[in-house]
Amino acid sequence: MAPATYQLSDLTSFIRRVFALNLPEPVWVAAELAQVNISRGHCWLTLVQKEAESDAIKAQLEAVVWANKLRELQGIHGLKMTKGLLQQGMSVRLRVSTSFHERFGLRLVVEDIDPTHTIGALERRRQQTLESLAADNLMNRNAELPLPVVPQRLAVISSDTAAGLADFREQLEGNPYGYRFQLRLFGAAMQGAQTSPEIISRLREIRRNWPDAFDAVVIVRGGGGRTDLAAFDDEALCRAVAEFPLPVLLGIGHETDETVLDRVAHKSLKTPTATAVFLVERLMQAEVRLLQLGRGVLSVGTHQLSAATQELNRQASAVRQAAGQSLLHEHHRLDRLAGELNQLPGRILSTANDQLSHYEQLLAALRPETTLARGYALVSQEGRLITNPDDLVEGEVDVRLKEGRVKLKMQGRGLPPPTE
Missing domain, CATH: 2.40.50.140 (Nucleic acid-binding proteins)
Structure with missing residues (x-):
């Protein structure tokens, strides 16, 4: 059938x-x-x-x-x-x-x-993520990175239509101190299943193409409930933020709930507006410190200038005093030298007279007449003084005595005959 x-x-x-x-x-x-x-x-x-x-x-x-x-x-x-x-x-x-x-x-x-089922599942996943990150020492890694004193170059990850992004921009651009921030938006989903992979992709893009172009990364979004924040408990996203080489600031619009990403980010603020306020206040604090340093430098400079002026005045007074003493000493020395100079010609003339008298006495003692007066004679031949008998030759010899001259005739080598 x-x-x-x-x-x-x-x-x-x-x-x-x-x-x-x-x-x-x-x-x-x-x-x-x-x-x-x-x-x-x-x-x-x-x-x-x-x-x-x-x-x-x-x-x-x-x-x-x-x-x-x-x-x-x-x-x-x-x-x-x-x-x-x-x-x-x-x-x-x-x-x-x-x-x-x-x-x-x-x-x-x-x-x-049943909302409690979903929230319970989210909490279990959250705890598992926290335990995994803690085991790999990632909870404080990004927080330990130094945030620049004036973070002005910011890579912003957010949805380009997010109300939180508009609040963030408005707060920065309208700050009352006139600080300027350079913002570059990297669009990503801020809610739903694509949130984690898109934010991770933007982080990789920043790290790969602009490693030195930014001072920090800012992730902002509008407000939402506990389930809206589930993507920010994702382990892959939290690891990407924890290991990122720049400080990551978080303002994802929640007042009471804390996500895992809040725990691993460099700093977590409640809202995008609070994040902007934090950045503005950081620049204001830097300016205050700079002004304080400026006042400190001015104070130290003024004190040092005053001390240097006093020292310069002291040294100028000492120089003036030393110059006065030196001039007075030189005046006394010049007066003394002038007095000595006035006496010098007389002393020189006296000394010269003494020397001249001495020379006259010496000359008188050395004059031939003086020698002849003591009984000596001067013997000359042909205009030459004879001091050695061997120098005599035949011929006439002139003998000069004190009272006159005697002419002698030299014959051979014997004594010459007497002559009148």
Whole structure:
């Protein structure tokens, strides 16, 4: 007997009745949101369950939150909380009913959301990330980097449409001190599943292409609930910030909740505005320190100038006194030399007279007449004084005595004959 053949509509009607009979009441289901899309006010979800070891998808179903139910849930749990829960990558616990449509197939219809499940899962992941970073000594690595005294060249990572970015810019550009900041925006998602990979990509871009162009990196976004900040607990993002070679300042718009990224950044501020205020105040503090140093330099310079002036005056007085004493001494010396100079010609003349008298006496003693008076004679021959008998030659010899002259005739080598 041939097996029965059913029309497709008959089979789908049968399946719909099976689901209606076996799942008459909504049930709670835990899953991960693989995709989230909003269309015409409805929220379309892809729910998955992954293998713990490999992240391979073990089960998958489509679900929907109808627009009227979405508004109801937003009224119950809050708009921000609901939007934060219904994000790609979130672990959720949903109260669902089954809906099987003959044309569109099986779909789960979301009736309620359990925020505590998602927040609990986020907290567990947060603690795991903290433990992993602490084990690798990354919690304080970025905080230990020196932040420049005047950080003015800033790489800003944010969504170009974020309200927080506008607040940040306005606060910096309108600061009352006239400080100038150089901002370069690196656009990235600030909410949802793409937040972590896009921020990591921007950090890599800055590190690769502009390693020395910036003083610091600033990550800012607008406000949000706890689930909106889930991306900032991502371990890969936190590691990228912790290991970044520049100080990373964080202003992601939360007042009470603290993300892991807050813990590893160089400095975390509550809001983008607070981040801008911090930067402006840092420059103001640097200016105050500079002015204090200037006043200190002026004070020290004035003191040293005063001391140097006093020393110069003292030395000038000493020079004037020494010059006066030297001039007085020189005046006395000149007076003494003038007196000596006045006496000098007389002494020179007296000395010269004494020398002259001495020379006259010596001359008188050495005159031939004086010698002749003592009985000596001067013997000369042919105009030459004879001092050695061997010098005599034949001929006339002149002998000079005190009282006259005697002419002698020299013959041979004997005594000359006497002459009158």
